[in-house]
Amino acid sequence: MKKMKTSLGMVTMVATMILSVSCKEMDKDEAAMPMSNEMNQESMMDNENMAMNRSQESNATGILQDYFNLKDALVGDDNEKAKNLGMTLTKSLASFNASNYSESQQAELNEIIEDATEHAEHIGESDIKHQREHFKILSKDVTDMVAITGTDMKLYEQFCPMYDDGSAWLSMNEEVRNPYYGSSMLTCGKVQREIN
Numbered sequence: 001m002k003k004m005k006t007s008l009g010m011v012t013m014v015a016t017m018i019l020s021v022s023c024k025e026m027d028k029d030e031a032a033m034p035m036s037n038e039m040n041q042e043s044m045m046d047n048e049n050m051a052m053n054r055s056q057e058s059n060a061t062g063i064l065q066d067y068f069n070l071k072d073a074l075v076g077d078d079n080e081k082a083k084n085l086g087m088t089l090t091k092s093l094a095s096f097n098a099s100n101y102s103e104s105q106q107a108e109l110n111e112i113i114e115d116a117t118e119h120a121e122h123i124g125e126s127d128i129k130h131q132r133e134h135f136k137i138l139s140k141d142v143t144d145m146v147a148i149t150g151t152d153m154k155l156y157e158q159f160c161p162m163y164d165d166g167s168a169w170l171s172m173n174e175e176v177r178n179p180y181y182g183s184s185m186l187t188c189g190k191v192q193r194e195i196n
Helices: 002-025 028-075 079-094 103-123 128-149
Strands: 155-160 167-171 190-195
Touching: 028 079, 028 128, 028 167, 079 103, 079 128, 103 128, 128 167
Parallel strands: none
Antiparallel strands: 155 167, 155 190
């Protein structure tokens, strides 16, 4: 047993020495050059992918932020502010770029964006009752968008059983502030699920 351990130790030492010597004899300039180029290319591709991902995220994040501002205007019963924010959201939706998603995701996102834009436009030119009707469908569109684009933000899908046979919306806060009733039933609803 002792001889076997000694033999294995010798074989390991010899193999290590052979590998060390053969590695040192390689032409360092030739080996380093392609490796360096490959690493630079990979690094550049990684940076481009990260930039595209950041662009996608900032695109979707901008839409979400405009959506939350609109929701808050409806919570505050502010018709004029909601009109302005509806038009702001329309512009954010128009600038959304789905080109970095798969073909099926692009098709789905384009449908969602088209429908959401129509509802945001209506919100931009309506009385508060009509704004809230369109906000219900807009909320579904934004939720569907987030299901595809994802988000780093922690979101809460909230639900009011009283408005139009039940209506959901997204919020960044767990505390319920109902955009469908505003001050008349501010806390009507519950958190249905957490996203992220």
